[in-house]
Amino acid sequence: MRSMTKRWTDVVRERYAAFNRGDWDTAFRVFDDSFEVHDHTLPDAPVFRGRDAMRKNLAEMTDAFEDMSYEPDRVLELGDRVLVQVRASGRGKESGIEVGGIVGHLWTVKESRILRLDIYQGWTEALEAVGRRE
Numbered sequence: 039m040r041s042m043t044k045r046w047t048d049v050v051r052e053r054y055a056a057f058n059r060g061d062w063d064t065a066f067r068v069f070d071d072s073f074e075v076h077d078h079t080l081p082d083a084p085v086f087r088g089r090d091a092m093r094k095n096l097a098e099m100t101d102a103f104e105d106m107s108y109e110p111d112r113v114l115e116l117g118d119r120v121l122v123q124v125r126a127s128g129r130g131k132e133s134g135i136e137v138g139g140i141v142g143h144l145w146t147v148k149e150s151r152i153l154r155l156d157i158y159q160g161w162t163e164a165l166e167a168v169g170r171r172e
Contacts, residue, residue: 045115046115046120046145046147047113047114047115047120049068049147049152050110050113050120050122050145050152051110051113052064053065053068053152054108054109054110054122054124057096057108058106058107058108058109060100062093062096066089066092066093068150068151068152069089069092069151069152070148070151070152070153071088071089072087072088072153073087073088073089073092073152073153073154073155074086074087074088074153074154074155075091075092075095075154075155075156075157076154076155076156076157077157078156078157078158078159078163078167079141079157079158079159099128101131102130102131102132103128103129103130103131103137104128104129104131105127105128105129106126106127106128107126107127107128108124108125108126109124109125109126109127110122110123110124110125111123111124111125111140112161116168118146118147118148119144119145119146119147119168120144120145120147121142121143121144121145121164121165121168121170122142122143122144122145122164123140123142123161123164124140124141124142124143125138125139125140126138126139126140126141139160140160140161141157141158141159141160141161141164142157142158142159142160142161142162142163142164142165142167143155143156143157143158143164144156144158144164144167144168
């Protein structure tokens, strides 16, 4: 049984808010020790395992980009998963070029922990991953 009184959609939204303000301790607080990130946007992308790997990945991104933000536009709770349409944006530190777009994040949860994050190229791909359509 989940010991949380909050809905998973709220918990996941809080992770984005914490990431956006640079509060990684709060962002990772409910991540399980075995937490994994699977990035389906790049062929042969490595799987990040554990909080330390996630921190390293985020540190590399913040070294390359400034003003990075991840804004959840749509959040759907699907039992032990939460599907999020995310508006990602940032600016290259060296180039000054603004980047951004819509991606899909699929969070897998269990009891009071977040176990996994799957990243998809867009909302359509994320929906297809859970057997849904627009």
